[in-house]
Amino acid sequence: MSEPAVRCEGLVKSYGRSQALKNLDLTIAEGTTLVLLGPSGSGKTTALRLVAGFEVPDAGVVEIAGRRVAGPGVYVPPEQRRIGMVFQDYALFPNLTVAGNVGFGIPDKSAREARVVEALDLVGLAGLGSRMPHELSGGQQQRVALARALAPRPTVLLMDEPFSNLDAGLRAQVRAEVREILQSTNTTALFVTHDQDEALYMGDQVAVLEWGELQQVETPEGIYHTPDTRFVAKFLGLADFIPATFHDGKLETALGAVAWEGEPPPSGVEALLRPDDMSLDPSESGQGVIISRVFQGPSYLYEVELNSGGVVHVLQHHTKQYGVGTRVQVRIIAEHRLACFLGEQRVG
Amino acid sequence: MGLSRNVVEDMHIRGATIGIRGFFTSGGRHHGVRRPSPIIWVPSAIVAVAMALPLVYLVERAVDSSSDSLDLLFRMRTAEILMRSALLVIVVTASSVFIAVPLAWLTVRTDMPLRRLWSVLTVLPLVIPSYVGGFLVISALGPKGMLQGFLERVAGVERLPDIAGLHGAALTITLLSFPYVLLSVRSALWGLDPALEESSRGLGIGKWKTLWKVTLPQLRPAIAAGSLLVALYTLSDFGAVSLLRYETFTWAIFLQFNSFNQALAAVLSLVLVGAAFGLILLESRTRGRSKYYRSTTGTVRPSSVVRLGRWRWPAFGATAAVVALSLVAPLSLLSYWAIRGIAEGEPVRLLWGAALNSIYVSGLAAIVAAVAAVPVVILTVRFPGRLSGLVEKMAYIGFALPGIAVALALIFFGSRYATPVYQTMSLLVFAYVVLFFPQAMGTIRASFLQVSPRIAEAARSLGRKPMSVLFQVALPLIVPGILTGAALVFLTAMKELPATLLLSPIGFDTLATSIWSALEEAFFAQAAVPALFLVVVTAIPTAFLILREPRGVR
Numbered sequence: 001m002s003e004p005a006v007r008c009e010g011l012v013k014s015y016g017r018s019q020a021l022k023n024l025d026l027t028i029a030e031g032t033t034l035v036l037l038g039p040s041g042s043g044k045t046t047a048l049r050l051v052a053g054f055e056v057p058d059a060g061v062v063e064i065a066g067r068r069v070a071g072p073g074v075y076v077p078p079e080q081r082r083i084g085m086v087f088q089d090y091a092l093f094p095n096l097t098v099a100g101n102v103g104f105g106i107p108d109k110s111a112r113e114a115r116v117v118e119a120l121d122l123v124g125l126a127g128l129g130s131r132m133p134h135e136l137s138g139g140q141q142q143r144v145a146l147a148r149a150l151a152p153r154p155t156v157l158l159m160d161e162p163f164s165n166l167d168a169g170l171r172a173q174v175r176a177e178v179r180e181i182l183q184s185t186n187t188t189a190l191f192v193t194h195d196q197d198e199a200l201y202m203g204d205q206v207a208v209l210e211w212g213e214l215q216q217v218e219t220p221e222g223i224y225h226t227p228d229t230r231f232v233a234k235f236l237g238l239a240d241f242i243p244a245t246f247h248d249g250k251l252e253t254a255l256g257a258v259a260w261e262g263e264p265p266p267s268g269v270e271a272l273l274r275p276d277d278m279s280l281d282p283s284e285s286g287q288g289v290i291i292s293r294v295f296q297g298p299s300y301l302y303e304v305e306l307n308s309g310g311v312v313h314v315l316q317h318h319t320k321q322y323g324v325g326t327r328v329q330v331r332i333i334a335e336h337r338l339a340c341f342l343g344e345q346r347v348g
Numbered sequence: 349m350g351l352s353r354n355v356v357e358d359m360h361i362r363g364a365t366i367g368i369r370g371f372f373t374s375g376g377r378h379h380g381v382r383r384p385s386p387i388i389w390v391p392s393a394i395v396a397v398a399m400a401l402p403l404v405y406l407v408e409r410a411v412d413s414s415s416d417s418l419d420l421l422f423r424m425r426t427a428e429i430l431m432r433s434a435l436l437v438i439v440v441t442a443s444s445v446f447i448a449v450p451l452a453w454l455t456v457r458t459d460m461p462l463r464r465l466w467s468v469l470t471v472l473p474l475v476i477p478s479y480v481g482g483f484l485v486i487s488a489l490g491p492k493g494m495l496q497g498f499l500e501r502v503a504g505v506e507r508l509p510d511i512a513g514l515h516g517a518a519l520t521i522t523l524l525s526f527p528y529v530l531l532s533v534r535s536a537l538w539g540l541d542p543a544l545e546e547s548s549r550g551l552g553i554g555k556w557k558t559l560w561k562v563t564l565p566q567l568r569p570a571i572a573a574g575s576l577l578v579a580l581y582t583l584s585d586f587g588a589v590s591l592l593r594y595e596t597f598t599w600a601i602f603l604q605f606n607s608f609n610q611a612l613a614a615v616l617s618l619v620l621v622g623a624a625f626g627l628i629l630l631e632s633r634t635r636g637r638s639k640y641y642r643s644t645t646g647t648v649r650p651s652s653v654v655r656l657g658r659w660r661w662p663a664f665g666a667t668a669a670v671v672a673l674s675l676v677a678p679l680s681l682l683s684y685w686a687i688r689g690i691a692e693g694e695p696v697r698l699l700w701g702a703a704l705n706s707i708y709v710s711g712l713a714a715i716v717a718a719v720a721a722v723p724v725v726i727l728t729v730r731f732p733g734r735l736s737g738l739v740e741k742m743a744y745i746g747f748a749l750p751g752i753a754v755a756l757a758l759i760f761f762g763s764r765y766a767t768p769v770y771q772t773m774s775l776l777v778f779a780y781v782v783l784f785f786p787q788a789m790g791t792i793r794a795s796f797l798q799v800s801p802r803i804a805e806a807a808r809s810l811g812r813k814p815m816s817v818l819f820q821v822a823l824p825l826i827v828p829g830i831l832t833g834a835a836l837v838f839l840t841a842m843k844e845l846p847a848t849l850l851l852s853p854i855g856f857d858t859l860a861t862s863i864w865s866a867l868e869e870a871f872f873a874q875a876a877v878p879a880l881f882l883v884v885v886t887a888i889p890t891a892f893l894i895l896r897e898p899r900g901v902r
Binding site: 052053054077078079080081082083084085087088089091092093094095104105107148149152158 | 800802803805806807808809810811812813814821824825
């Protein structure tokens with residue numbers, strides 16, 4: 001395994017009395033995208049700005065491609081870090097053309113023009129180099145910002161909520177394009193967002209932050225299905241927890257038993273269930289009653305109150321609909337192992 | 349007094365409220381990132397010290413003679429002067445609000461005919477210097493004035509009530525300074541969130557009651573800010589009160605100074621400065637209580653137009669009357685006197701020397717002020733903190749200093765400590781810079797606030813050093829603001845009288861001083877030619893600057 005493109009160790013940063021980051025460790029492997037996900041105030045933007053060099057850590061070390069850029073007695077200013085930045089508001093230079101923006105970071109005049117053409121081509125804006133930024137749509141400006149950041153071939157691309165100024169439809173499209181570009185150019189990226197869908201979509205790895213502390217770093221599937229804490233579980237999507245006991249090689253819950261392999265969990269745990277882990281059918285002898293139904297386009301989200309107490313959310317295809325008050329049988333259909341929690345932490 | 353101090357004020361209020369500085373306040377003081385480079389803080393510190401200089405020497409001079417100055421102060425009927433000044437300030441400010449608030453609303457929000465035209469014309473009286481206004485009022489309404497002459501011919505009236513005194517001064521200054529309130533209220537009206545009025549209407553409140561209960565209360569900070577400008581203008585006015593023989597501070601100071609009573613002049617100036625600071629304090633207290641600005645971001649929808657119905661033409665008539673009194677009448681009178689002057693063989697040739705001198709010193713002041721303001725703006729916007737807060741306060745000090753006080757202070761300073769520059773143009777230019785620096789700061793600050801700090805960060809992430817970011821990215825973006833600031837300083841300096849009068853080197857005539865010396869001899873026709881020239885030359889660019897102002901923040 002080669003040197004990680006970015007390595008942060010023990011990063012601490014305070015603003016006055018509030019501690020924005022407490023002891024953050026992160027590594028990003030070359031050519032991959034790490035998403036920093038967290039609610040506002042979780043310290044994710046601070047972490048990104050520490051990597052960029054716009055802030056100086058109170059303690060800890062930042063290395064980019066094996067070179068120490070921040071640490072005790074070391075501070076390399078942003079312009080010497082070989083980073084690319086894409087900002088939420090794009091921060092395009094309003095007085096320069098698109099080509100002027102994209103070429104801004106390429107000191108070598110002879111190479112500039114070709115590289116600008118190449119970068120604009122990459123983001124699908126070939127031929128728009130002579131436009132001014134304000135003549136472009138939001139989505140196009142976003143792509144200019146990306147082209148500008150990528151043009152100097154940075155060691156790592158830092159993206160701070162880059163899609164949050166786009167409307168929903170455009171966001172999905174731009175997101176797919178950007179993911180494609182990052183993969184095709186083998187770019188290492190650190191991507192900050194508060195949107196879990198975006199995190200799951202964009203990341204090779206997703207790191208969840210809360211109150212300046214790293215909760216977990218995992219692949220998108222891993223962090224969705226086996227979150228380490230209840231906070232992470234809830235932050236990544238709708239999560240219900242129902243009591244479960246281990247018996248006879250199976251995990252037994254009010255919704256039935258599921259297979260369990262490996263070390264049995266301790267007693268008193270609760271299993272994590274996502275709405276798409278379950279299915280329901282009307283049944284007079286069912287263990288629950290529908291108490292609400294929300295139409296979500298392709299599917300309905302039902303809220304079912306269980307006889308055993310507690311409420312679970314179940315996602316069903318929209319082709320069938322059941323009224324509130326219908327007694328239903330809920331089954332667990334998930335084929336992955338369920339995550340079990342004791343208190344805040346996952347134990348199995 | 350400045351044309352566009354309301355812009356300055358406005359940006360102050362907004363800057364603080366929106367918390368644009370918040371981006372950086374959290375930065376802390378860390379090596380290598382947050383500390384401004386010497387190219388920023390050294391000039392800023394020099395500016396701060398320079399701005400403080402006049403006030404310091406005024407205090408020194410006053411304290412120097414303190415043995416008998418307190419005594420003098422009491423003997424001089426200072427309380428009387430203070431009362432007269434206060435009375436004038438109150439009358440002018442109240443009348444200005446009374447005229448300007450309805451006008452602002454009519455020109456921004458209603459279907460009054462020709463409102464675009466009115467919105468330019470109603471602001472233009474600002475370009476008439478108060479000494480020109482005073483002379484026109486006397487020539488028209490004075491004891492041997494045109495109105496009396498007319499009435500004598502028609503009805504044999506031989507005497508009119510004397511125009512000199514409070515009512516004459518108040519009339520003159522009100523007609524020239526009400527646009528300050530107008531501009532401030534108008535820009536507030538442009539920025540109002542229409543949703544507030546719409547909610548009120550939706551709750552079943554009628555349109556007039558909504559105007560009274562929802563719209564007007566929201567304009568309070570703007571009215572206060574505009575009133576402050578009018579009050580400071582009135583307090584520091586010298587031309588109109590001297591011509592109309594109403595003894596306020598400025599005139600009293602001038603009289604004492606001219607009778608070689610420097611100590612008393614200094615003490616009176618200090619009291620005057622104290623009064624100006626008092627006004628500023630008063631205004632900031634009315635502002636502090638509640639937050640009036642929109643809490644959400646995003647572009648403001650334009651408000652709906654209020655239909656005046658049968659009030660449309662009466663409103664038109666009232667507006668036309670204000671414009672007739674404050675703009676058309678003065679300009680016609682001035683033209684009349686100028687034509688009469690030229691017909692009588694007034695030497696127009698002399699005018700060119702004075703005009704060139706005016707342009708020269710005002711231009712120098714404009715360049716110095718605009719260049720010096722750039723580092724101060726960068727420091728105070730990008731590196732907030734206790735020290736930069738202090739620098740900012742010093743930079744705005746000219747806002748509170750009447751021209752005559754600055755001039756006196758510089759005379760003391762020059763004659764005692766800086767004899768080489770005493771009686772040279774550099775002291776005059778310095779006085780202009782101190783007085784009008786806030787205007788340069790205001791527009792440059794406004795344009796710099798539009799430059800997102802992210803833009804500078806983007807440039808650095810693309811490999812540019814901080815200095816190159818400053819010169820290649822930030823400066824080009826604020827060039828329009830710098831030019832506007834310089835233009836404002838230039839236009840205001842062209843009209844300035846008291847400081848010019850006291851600090852002009854011997855034999856150095858400007859437009860303002862040649863108008864003044866003609867007026868002192870009551871040679872109206874002789875004064876009218878340079879006055880008309882000054883008004884016309886400054887009116888055109890001023891109109892241009894005003895026009896882009898209400899929505900000045902791009």
